Amino acid sequence: MTLVKIMFYILSAIALASALYVAAAKNLVRSVFMFFVTLFALAGLYVLALADFVAVTQIVIYVGGILVLILFAFMLSGRETLEVIQSQKSNFINLSKLPAVLLAVMFFVVMFVALRQINVNEADWVKTAVAEGNVIKPDTVLIEHIGINLMTRYLLPFEAISILLMFALVGAAHLSRKEPQA
Template sequence: MSLAQILFYLMAFIAIGSAVFVAGTKNLVRSIFMFFITLFALAGLYVLALADFVAITQIVIYVGGILVLILFAFMLSGKETLNAIGEQKSKFININKLPAMLLAGLFLIVLVNMILKVDANNLEWVKKSIVRNNMILPNSSMTEGIGINLMTQYLLPFEAISVLLMIALIGSAHLSRKGKGA
């Protein structure tokens, strides 16, 4: 087993374990910080997949932006709201969660079915990429190409995402002012 495989399994275990903890815990503070660890583990998986730009974007946008907004929303919520959330009695399995559990089960069946039936080395698009020599190598500089594409071909989606993040920032500022009689 190579070092890359060991790191992959380690990052995957950390990501899955922390995500299960986030979904299963009742303590919101611990859940938020374990979500932080989950996002960093996903960034580590992106680095191992040679997607360095996506890994940096994961850290900057999700860890640096969205998670901080979640943390501030938690810190600015009133004690009444937090006490109401803490007093809710919820079993891990109950009738209210049945649709979500069925959907998750179906996704698991599809995922396991795909893993067992698909041979990743014999996919048609992988063979065509190898023949055309259209592969991502560890020494290739993708960040420059991504920057050029973001500012030319994909400028509209890039700006739409920036507007979405600005709306999230304005919403968090509005929520923080709401408790002070504004």
């Protein structure tokens, strides 16, 4: 077994275990911090898949942005709201969750059957790409092209999205503040 396979299994186990903890935990703050671990493990899996840009984007966008936004939501929400959410009785398996469980099981059955039947190396489009030499090698630098396009051709949409996200954060903070008692 190679080092890459060992790293894959370790990162996969960390991602799955922390994701299960996020879904099953009663303490919301601990759940958010385990979500942090899940996102970092997924970034590690992207690095192993030679998708460095996606890994960096995962860390910057999800860990740096979305997770901080979730933490802000917890900090801005009242303690009473968090206590009510945590004190709710949650049976792990009950009748109201049956449709979601059935849908998840059917999804995994379809994925399992599809993965057992597919042979990626025998697909026509893969054979054509290999024959034409139209493949991405590990030493190919594509991140430069993404960065150049992001800072030239797509600069205006990039800045517009950042301003929109800032407005959303300010609006969320404004909506979550408590009104003065009269």
